[in-house]
Amino acid sequence: MKVLVTGATGFIGRQVVHRLREAGVGLRLASRRPERLDAGSDAMPMPGFDAPAAAFLALTRDVTDIVHCAGLNNDQGNATEADFRAANAQLSARLAHAAATQASGRFIHLSSIRAVIGARASATIDENTVPEPQDAYGRSKREAEIAVLDAYASHGRADAAILRLPPVYGIGMKGNLATLMRLADTALPIPTGALTANRSLLSSQSAARAVWHLLCHSQPLHPVYTASDVPPVSVAAIIGAFSRGFGRPTRLVPMPAGPMRAAAILLGKRPFWDSLTATQICDPSLLASQGWAPESSTLERLTEIARLRKSRLPV
Structure with missing residues (x-):
C-alpha cells in the first residue's frame, strides 16, 4: 500500500x-x-x-x-x-x-x-x-x-x-473556532442565554x-x-472550555438573545452572529456502524488546546 x-x-x-x-x-x-x-x-x-x-x-x-x-x-x-x-x-x-x-x-x-x-x-x-x-x-x-x-x-x-x-479543531485551527478561542482569552462576559445552540465538531x-x-x-x-465527535456541544460550553485552558474564570451572564443580535447587526456582524446561534448536528452513525469510534471528550480536548496555546505565548 x-x-x-x-x-x-x-x-x-x-x-x-x-x-x-x-x-x-x-x-x-x-x-x-x-x-x-x-x-x-x-x-x-x-x-x-x-x-x-x-x-x-x-x-x-x-x-x-x-x-x-x-x-x-x-x-x-x-x-x-x-x-x-x-x-x-x-x-x-x-x-x-x-x-x-x-x-x-x-x-x-x-x-x-x-x-x-x-x-x-x-x-x-x-x-x-x-x-x-x-x-x-x-x-x-x-x-x-x-x-x-x-x-x-x-x-x-x-x-x-x-x-x-x-x-x-486542533492546534493551528482557523475560522470561527479560532475566534471563539480568542474571545475566551479576554475578560468579556459570555452571554449564555444567547449561545445555547449545539454544534458538532471534529x-x-x-x-x-x-x-x-x-x-x-x-x-x-x-x-x-x-x-x-459525539455528543454535540453548545457554543457557550466551547468558550467555557477554552477559558479553562487559559486559566480564566468563565463569566456566564444569562443575557437573552435579542439584545445581542441587535448589537451584532449594528456592528455589521450579523452573519457571524447567525452562524454562532445556528444548531448544526452531524450524525456519524454510518461511519460508526462500520467500526470507526468517534471522539467523546470534545470539551476536554478544547481545554487542552487552549492550555497549549497559552504555554507557547510570549510572556
Whole structure:
C-alpha cells in the first residue's frame, strides 16, 4: 500500500500524514509548499487546476490510494467564486480522473458540511441530507464531490468516497473556532442565554483516524460519510472550555438573545452572529456502524488546546 496525500502540509493533511506514518504506510506527499515537507520524503508539488494532464498522471503513478485534502478553505476572505471553483471542484475532478485510470485502491475526498448546508442554517446532517450549499465555498465543495464520484463511476469503479467534516479543531485551527478561542482569552462576559445552540465538531486527530478507517476497512465504500465527535456541544460550553485552558474564570451572564443580535447587526456582524446561534448536528452513525469510534471528550480536548496555546505565548 502506498498512499498519495494531497494538501500534506495543511491543517488536516498534516494529521493524516502522521496517522498513516504511524500505520507504517508508504506515502507520496503533494503540497503547494513542498519545501515544508521532510527532506527525503517522496514529495511532489501539487499541480494547479490548469496543469497538463501529464502532471496529474505523474502524481498518481505508482500509488495505490489517494487521500485528497488539498483545497481552498473558506477562511480566505478575498477568494472569489472562480477561485473556489478552480481550487476545489476543477482540481478535484482532474485528480480523480487521473487516479481512476491507474491507482488500484481507494480515493478518499475530504469535503465539508458546507457542501450541503449553509453556516447560518439549523439542521441535523447525515449522508442523506439534501445538498443546499449557500455560498461560493459550499458550492465548490459540492461540485467537487459530484466530480470525484462521477470520475470513478465513468471508469466503472465504486471505490471513491466523500468524507464530510464539520468544523475541525486542533492546534493551528482557523475560522470561527479560532475566534471563539480568542474571545475566551479576554475578560468579556459570555452571554449564555444567547449561545445555547449545539454544534458538532471534529478533532483533527479523529478526522485522520476516519481517513485511515475508510482506507483499510474491508466493507465496500458508501459514496458519502459524515464524521463528528459525539455528543454535540453548545457554543457557550466551547468558550467555557477554552477559558479553562487559559486559566480564566468563565463569566456566564444569562443575557437573552435579542439584545445581542441587535448589537451584532449594528456592528455589521450579523452573519457571524447567525452562524454562532445556528444548531448544526452531524450524525456519524454510518461511519460508526462500520467500526470507526468517534471522539467523546470534545470539551476536554478544547481545554487542552487552549492550555497549549497559552504555554507557547510570549510572556
